[in-house]
Amino acid sequence: MTSNICLCCEREIKNETTQPYHQSCLHKLWQTTKLPALNFSTSDIFSQAQKMIGQMSISGVQEKLSVRLNDQKTQIVVVAADGTHILKPSPSRFPHLAENENFYMNLAENLSIETPPHGLFPLSDGQLTYVIKRFDRDDGGDKIPVEDFAQLLAKRDKYAGSIEEIGAFLKKHSTIPFLDTQRLFVRTLFNFLIGNGDAHLKNFSLILHPMLGQRLSPAYDVVSSRLVLTSESDDLALILNGKRSQLITKDFLQLAEYLEIEKKSLEAIMSSFKTLPEIFNAGLVRCLLPQEMKNRAEKIFTKRYKQIFGQLSVTGNN
Known part of the structure; x- marks a missing residue:
């Protein structure tokens, strides 16, 4: 991993104290400038996603988790409902899909295509997972049709x-x-x-x-x-x-x-x-x-x- 590259926008970090993110990117994604903890490995996410099939309001063939910050905004927690973000690790059959999606979402954004806040997040096993803010939820967590x-x-x-x-x-x-x-x-x-x-x-x-x-x-x-x-x-x-x-x-x-x-x-x-x-x-x-x-x-x-x-x-x- 390149330490001076922001894991959200993938641009160089200069004179920043919060790594591996620009503070502005971290705030855009999580509404906090302090890096929240995520105590999950890739296998933990896959296991948790299987357990929560049918409970979450997100679909698709890729394993994913609905998450939000705890009340103190210090830790990312898995929730069955009222999630504000989605975690999507790279499936074993498609290595680096998380990095793939973040790069092309950034490229789309640079072309003025509207995208939700998104980025990569390091897991406890050193792998990166893709995270995206849900656009079907307002700032209060209420559903948008x-x-x-x-x-x-x-x-x-x-x-x-x-x-x-x-x-x-x-x-x-x-x-x-x-x-x-x-x-x-x-x-x-x-x-x-x-x-x-x-x-x-x-x-x-x-x-x-x-x-x-x-x-x-x-x-x-x-x-x-x-x-x-x-x-x-x-x-x-x-x-x-x-x-x-x-x-x-x-x-x-x-x-x-x-x-x-x-x-x-x-x-x-x-x-x-x-x-x-x-x-x-x-x-x-x-x-x-x-x-x-x-x-x-x-x-x-x-x-x-x-x-x-x-x-x-x-x-x-x-």
Whole structure:
């Protein structure tokens, strides 16, 4: 582990007393500047997660725990209900998935994709677990209504859907359809570029925010699945322009047209991606993935970025 790198933002720590985090990052994640204790090993988390299956209000195939700080804000404790954060260690079958998710969530954040506070946390066995603050809870711990798109589109199979179906729902039901359709476009293109072929319907949600209305939730579960599933054949989990693989620039431009993104807005979006290679490379150097995975991550991103931005002519709606 690189001691001078913050385990949240993965940027260098300078003149800080609280390591291995910037105090601002620690406060953003836990609302305290003092590092809370977590007396769990990876195996402890797996064991505890198995015991609490059916008791927690979080789902998914990856072992995870619902946690919160104790009243003194000195220790992280496991809870069956009223959790404020989720702990997700790397499964044995997918080593370094925690580091994978933190890196790509940070990359998404650097592209102005909305993400919940998140970071890595050292366990008692020296391994790192991924932790993310729940966006379906307010500061008082009360639930904020959230539905994923498998529920919203009444799909039993989370892979049986398309990006266009999500877009059509947002255009009809979002409080801010103009912005949410652009956000959907950005996230879809970003997922393709990083090799996230597992962004299914349950990885997109609509949140009923008490102040902001009904809108696309912050991004979550952002990983490079291609980095851990080298035999993965689909480029996207959901259909885009009638297909899941062999995607080209035209497919994304047609998505923009379907989402009714105006030409100037599309130009601004595409322009924002111009800085992504530099941000990606700088972040990759600092991140905590092993070098072999860094090398593969770079190849995946470079190939796909050239595939989309090698020959780009923005059309879109006027």
